[in-house]
Amino acid sequence: MTLSVRVKITLICIAIVFIAVGASTTFDSVFFVRQYSRALQARAFVIGKVLESQLNRLLHLKIPINNLVGFDEQCCDLVAKHRDLSYAMVVDLNGKILFHNDPSRRNKVLSDPNLLSAIKGSENVSQTYSSDGAQFHDFVIPVFGLHGEHIAAVRIGFPSALVSEKTKSMVSLSISLALLSLGIGVVLLVLALRMWVTNPLSKLVTAIQDVREKGADSAPLVQINSKDEIGQLASHFNQMMVEIKESHQKIKNYTEQLETKIQERTADLKATNEQLIRDIAKREQVERELRNSREQLRNLSAYLQAAIEQEKASIAREIHDDLGQNLTALMLDTSWLKKRLPENEVPLIEKVNSMSKVIKASIQTVKKLSTDLRPKILDDLGLTAAIEWMVEEFRNRTGTKCKTSVDVENSILDQERSTALFRILQEALTNIARHADATEVKIELREDHGQVSLEVVDNGKGIRESQVSDPKSFGLMGIRERVSMLNGEVRISGTENKGTSIKVDIPL
Numbered sequence: 448m449t450l451s452v453r454v455k456i457t458l459i460c461i462a463i464v465f466i467a468v469g470a471s472t473t474f475d476s477v478f479f480v481r482q483y484s485r486a487l488q489a490r491a492f493v494i495g496k497v498l499e500s501q502l503n504r505l506l507h508l509k510i511p512i513n514n515l516v517g518f519d520e521q522c523c524d525l526v527a528k529h530r531d532l533s534y535a536m537v538v539d540l541n542g543k544i545l546f547h548n549d550p551s552r553r554n555k556v557l558s559d560p561n562l563l564s565a566i567k568g569s570e571n572v573s574q575t576y577s578s579d580g581a582q583f584h585d586f587v588i589p590v591f592g593l594h595g596e597h598i599a600a601v602r603i604g605f606p607s608a609l610v611s612e613k614t615k616s617m618v619s620l621s622i623s624l625a626l627l628s629l630g631i632g633v634v635l636l637v638l639a640l641r642m643w644v645t646n647p648l649s650k651l652v653t654a655i656q657d658v659r660e661k662g663a664d665s666a667p668l669v670q671i672n673s674k675d676e677i678g679q680l681a682s683h684f685n686q687m688m689v690e691i692k693e694s695h696q697k698i699k700n701y702t703e704q705l706e707t708k709i710q711e712r713t714a715d716l717k718a719t720n721e722q723l724i725r726d727i728a729k730r731e732q733v734e735r736e737l738r739n740s741r742e743q744l745r746n747l748s749a750y751l752q753a754a755i756e757q758e759k760a761s762i763a764r765e766i767h768d769d770l771g772q773n774l775t776a777l778m779l780d781t782s783w784l785k786k787r788l789p790e791n792e793v794p795l796i797e798k799v800n801s802m803s804k805v806i807k808a809s810i811q812t813v814k815k816l817s818t819d820l821r822p823k824i825l826d827d828l829g830l831t832a833a834i835e836w837m838v839e840e841f842r843n844r845t846g847t848k849c850k851t852s853v854d855v856e857n858s859i860l861d862q863e864r865s866t867a868l869f870r871i872l873q874e875a876l877t878n879i880a881r882h883a884d885a886t887e888v889k890i891e892l893r894e895d896h897g898q899v900s901l902e903v904v905d906n907g908k909g910i911r912e913s914q915v916s917d918p919k920s921f922g923l924m925g926i927r928e929r930v931s932m933l934n935g936e937v938r939i940s941g942t943e944n945k946g947t948s949i950k951v952d953i954p955l
């Protein structure tokens with residue numbers, strides 16, 4: 448259950464009023480009982496004194512008290528006059544009732560010791576007294592004779608219930624008044640709460656809801672004119688709303704500026720991007736052209752290699768077959784001529800001998816030339832024999848120690864691969880002879896995992912990395928070109944003063 452602030456404050460006020468009324472009623476009743484008892488006592492002594500004065504007047508007529516007649520009626524008049532009085536009597540000092548408003552009680556003797564001691568005393572006494580189940584406020588006033596001697600006592604009594612009844616009626620009156628004022632107070636409180644608290648609070652709550660639903664910019668300000676805490680709260684709220692609206696406006700302006708900047712930047716970026724795309728397209732075009740050029744270059748190189756190889760073979764063949772045959776024929780002709788020359792023609796014979804020597808030397812040169820161009824052994828006996836021959840030649844020419852290991856069947860190598868491997872080895876050995884200062888060379892040719900591998904290792908000064916990657920190292924470039932045309936791989940490496948290694952793998 449949700450209670451409104453107004454109900455809560457009202458309940459708190461009612462509780463406070465109840466506590467206040469309870470406390471004041473309790474205090475009032477205690478105070479009233481005491482005050483009323485005192486007033487009753489004073490009144491009782493005044494009433495008693497009236498009876499005692501009447502008795503004294505008779506005693507002044509020198510009538511002894513025991514001879515007095517009809518004083519019961521005086522007692523009876525007194526009780527009739529004071530309706531709340533329960534009894535009025537005159538008793539002698541022994542407790543014997545001399546006169547009573549109820550004559551039937553006359554001559555009865557009182558036996559209550561407290562009562563008797565009060566009767567015998569010469570002072571006014573007030574005390575409570577019980578008789579026949581009823582309780583009384585009993586008042587005793589002494590009566591003195593003509594010579595001032597204490598002869599009797601006047602006794603009057605009020606019912607005890609008189610005080611409590613008076614108290615009750617007083618309490619109920621005060622509670623009624625309190626409840627009436629509470630009712631009026633509650634109504635006034637509710638009105639005041641509505642005017643000063645709940646209505647302004649409701650306005651504030653509505654304003655906050657408006658902010659939540661419509662947003663701070665379109666929500667109206669709160670109209671509360673009071674200067675109390677709620678008024679201050681409303682004024683702070685309004686101030687806050689104004690500041691929020693200003694902040695929103697600033698943010699909006701800033702966002703607009705930012706958007707404009709973003710649009711400008713986006714346009715710039717778009718232009719840059721388009722330029723970049725154009726550049727990339729241009730670069731791709733250039734790269735494509737470069738790739739095509741490389742491809743053309745490679746094809747050209749392959750074509751050139753093949754053409755050179757063919758040309759070399761053809762020249763070698765021509766030199767060998769044609770020039771070689773002619774020189775041989777010339778050689779036979781000179782020996783024929785020598786046989787027919789007369790023995791005394793010494794200068795002619797010497798001339799023919801020197802001619803035949805030149806022809807022999809030319810035949811050797813022709814042979815070497817044709818072998819250098821393309822050794823016949825490569826075409827006739829295959830790569831393995833050509834390698835053995837080339838290594839032997841190298842050893843004889845340079846005096847370098849050579850270890851050769853060839854473990855390949857000629858039949859698995861076609862002419863293209865055989866020629867490539869032969870030329871690669873030729874270049875490697877030529878480089879060793881020219882640059883390495885090596886004393887030992889290892890040559891290994893083997894077939895492994897579907898590829899043929901050639902490895903040439905020397906123990907010379909070692910090739911440097913810069914020389915390996917130098918674009919002017921045309922010999923090494925030729926090796927790479929040949930291998931690349933056959934989809935193979937080359938690894939060239941060197942360690943200073945330890946040697947150089949060239950390893951070539953060509954798929955079969």
Ligand SMILES: Nc1ncnc2c1ncn2[C@@H]1O[C@H](COP(=O)(O)OP(=O)(O)OP(=O)(O)O)[C@@H](O)[C@H]1O
Pocket residue numbers: 878879881882883905907908909910911914915919920921922923924947
């Ligand atoms: N086995 C080797 N040991 C040490 N240095 C070497 C070796 N092989 C090549 N080099 C170095 O690498 C360089 C490049 O070799 P490359 O074969 O490409 O050119 P080149 O032999 O100088 O000339 P060519 O074009 O006639 O072959 C050589 O100049 C040499 O300095």
Ligand SMILES: [Mg+2]
Pocket residue numbers: 874877878922923
């Ligand atoms: Mg070289």
